[in-house]
Amino acid sequence: MTNRTRRCGVPMLAATALILAACGNGGDDEGPGADGADLPPLTVHASSATTWQANFNPFSPNALSGTEGFLFEPLHLSTPMQPGEPIPWLAEEMEFTGDGSEVTFTLRQDVTWNDGEPLTADDVAFTFELLIDNPGMNTAAIPLAGTEVIDDHTVQVELTEPAFAHEGEIGNTTVLPEHVWSDVDDPVEFTNAEDPVGTGPFTLGDFSEQLYALEKNEDYWAADEITVEQIEYPTSTDQTLTTSLQAGEYDWAGGFISNIDEIFVDHDPEHRGYWYAGGGTVSLTVNNERDVFTDHALREAMSTGIDRQHVADVAMQGYVPPSHPSALPQPTYDEVIAAEYTDAAFTPDTDEANRILDEAGYELGEDGVRTSPDGERLSWELLINSSYTDWVDIAQILEEQLAEIGVELVPQGLAREAYMDARNHGNFDVTITSVAAGLTPYDLYRDLLSSEYAAEGDDDAVQGNFGRFYDEEADDALAQYRTSGDDAQQQEALETLQRITIEEHPVIPLIQAGNWFNYNTERWSGFPGEDNPYALGAPFQTPDNALIIRELTPTS
Numbered sequence: 061m062t063n064r065t066r067r068c069g070v071p072m073l074a075a076t077a078l079i080l081a082a083c084g085n086g087g088d089d090e091g092p093g094a095d096g097a098d099l100p101p102l103t104v105h106a107s108s109a110t111t112w113q114a115n116f117n118p119f120s121p122n123a124l125s126g127t128e129g130f131l132f133e134p135l136h137l138s139t140p141m142q143p144g145e146p147i148p149w150l151a152e153e154m155e156f157t158g159d160g161s162e163v164t165f166t167l168r169q170d171v172t173w174n175d176g177e178p179l180t181a182d183d184v185a186f187t188f189e190l191l192i193d194n195p196g197m198n199t200a201a202i203p204l205a206g207t208e209v210i211d212d213h214t215v216q217v218e219l220t221e222p223a224f225a226h227e228g229e230i231g232n233t234t235v236l237p238e239h240v241w242s243d244v245d246d247p248v249e250f251t252n253a254e255d256p257v258g259t260g261p262f263t264l265g266d267f268s269e270q271l272y273a274l275e276k277n278e279d280y281w282a283a284d285e286i287t288v289e290q291i292e293y294p295t296s297t298d299q300t301l302t303t304s305l306q307a308g309e310y311d312w313a314g315g316f317i318s319n320i321d322e323i324f325v326d327h328d329p330e331h332r333g334y335w336y337a338g339g340g341t342v343s344l345t346v347n348n349e350r351d352v353f354t355d356h357a358l359r360e361a362m363s364t365g366i367d368r369q370h371v372a373d374v375a376m377q378g379y380v381p382p383s384h385p386s387a388l389p390q391p392t393y394d395e396v397i398a399a400e401y402t403d404a405a406f407t408p409d410t411d412e413a414n415r416i417l418d419e420a421g422y423e424l425g426e427d428g429v430r431t432s433p434d435g436e437r438l439s440w441e442l443l444i445n446s447s448y449t450d451w452v453d454i455a456q457i458l459e460e461q462l463a464e465i466g467v468e469l470v471p472q473g474l475a476r477e478a479y480m481d482a483r484n485h486g487n488f489d490v491t492i493t494s495v496a497a498g499l500t501p502y503d504l505y506r507d508l509l510s511s512e513y514a515a516e517g518d519d520d521a522v523q524g525n526f527g528r529f530y531d532e533e534a535d536d537a538l539a540q541y542r543t544s545g546d547d548a549q550q551q552e553a554l555e556t557l558q559r560i561t562i563e564e565h566p567v568i569p570l571i572q573a574g575n576w577f578n579y580n581t582e583r584w585s586g587f588p589g590e591d592n593p594y595a596l597g598a599p600f601q602t603p604d605n606a607l608i609i610r611e612l613t614p615t616s
Contacts, residue, residue, distance in 0.1 A: 136231030338389030446473030
């Protein structure tokens with residue numbers, strides 16, 4: 061292994077200048093507010109809800125949108141749209157030393173919490189120690205060992221192993237104020253609902269069950285780079301979201317909208333648009349702990365029998381393309397796809413799928429359903445999250461397509477909580493899952509293939525690798541990428557993981573997962589897009605939202 065010292069730091073003003081130069085598609089200087097006039101609020105839809113429950117704990121899965129990025133901030137900001145290029149944020153410098161098992165942060169010296177207290181190295185050390193003491197908060201599974209405060213603005217984070225692969229997650233760690241959180245009894249359940257203290261560009265304003273607002277923090281360390289004075293989050297359901305978008309009430313919205321051009325864009329094509337960048341992969345996931353799915357021939361035949369283009373065109377209305385066989389979203393990870401797989405694509409072939417099953421001994425019954433060599437009928441419930449209308453459509457298409465090869469899938473919709481419980485505990489035969497692109501290809505493959513997620517007991521839930529495909533070669537490749545600071549060795553590891561995914565079919569990739577982002581520039585300009593992909597655009601995407609808010613300017 062090649063050891064290296066990895067330094068990621070440029071002066072903040074220079075970094076900001078680079079971002080602005082790359083992303084300068086905002087409005088001109090003559091728009092509203094240029095002469096001190098009142099600015100309109102930025103109105104955002106990040107998630108559907110009938111009422112809001114105050115939760116501004118950045119480590120809670122129930123935190124409200126804006127908590128991360130607007131109220132609380134990371135040390136170094138990483139986005140998959142700028143891979144390998146972390147942006148200095150609260151820390152001016154981030155340095156890997158030795159074999160990659162230590163990281164040193166040098167903090168900016170002009171940052172204060174919104175209650176006036178200065179940000180210090182003690183806050184950073186406290187945050188990482190909190191993740192060590194409360195593993196449930198360490199959702200990125202950073203291999204933390206301890207911390208050492210060097211001085212007021214320098215802190216060293218010690219890791220249990222070389223962790224070059226975790227550079228993005230380590231830098232993206234949200235920093236908490238020790239003088240507030242040291243008095244919290246249960247940081248996991250703490251809602252932080254009253255006057256949350258953060259370093260971000262906004263503070264909590266009015267809050268009600270129907271709307272909450274964030275107000276500009278005039279003492280923010282980069283206040284001159286923030287034009288938006290107020291952000292509003294009104295409640296909405298999936299149904300009212302469509303109506304509100306059509307009426308032009310939202311500036312920035314997430315969510316899958318059927319017939320988006322007709323419903324939204326065509327009413328004001330000059331200002332309205334959408335950009336659904338590849339944010340991950342949606343897969344048909346079999347439970348590899350079931351004996352029948354340990355047969356590679358069955359997994360291969362099921363994959364071969366699926367027409368993914370039809371799935372993309374019908375269920376997703378062509379908004380997203382079929383997945384690459386490697387499961388890597390494009391164009392985000394084009395540069396790491398092995399040369400031999402550059403032009404690889406799924407080709408549906410019902411005849412070939414039937415041939416594979418015939419040769420493997422799966423006999424076709426009079427009812428059109430095959431039986432395995434061990435006597436199991438290939439008939440299973442297909443569990444889906446029923447709140448995802450696109451997944452409901454996908455399930456119906458898969459039911460029809462796989463019936464042509466003697467596989468019977470019976471779609472079974474579950475409420476979100478019930479679906480997640482079944483998925484996480486392995487109480488399924490076949491389901492649909494999605495995996496995020498992550499900050500690096502390693503993150504995606506880790507979530508798909510790593511044995512570290514294996515449940516210790518039969519009743520234990522898992523947080524990744526929901527298909528429960530455990531393979532020593534895959535684990536070795538993940539370890540090679542994680543512990544190496546050498547680009548060539550990391551690429552070699554990624555190509556091994558691509559081969560396993562393509563040849564072994566541990567999951568059956570279907571389509572790219574869209575990063576659902578709809579925008580209206582009638583009032584605010586500067587959003588990312590295909591021509592200016594500086595960040596993922598969905599308003600729930602963190603920490604990308606922190607980049608976007610700096611780019612927004614009033615539309616003239």
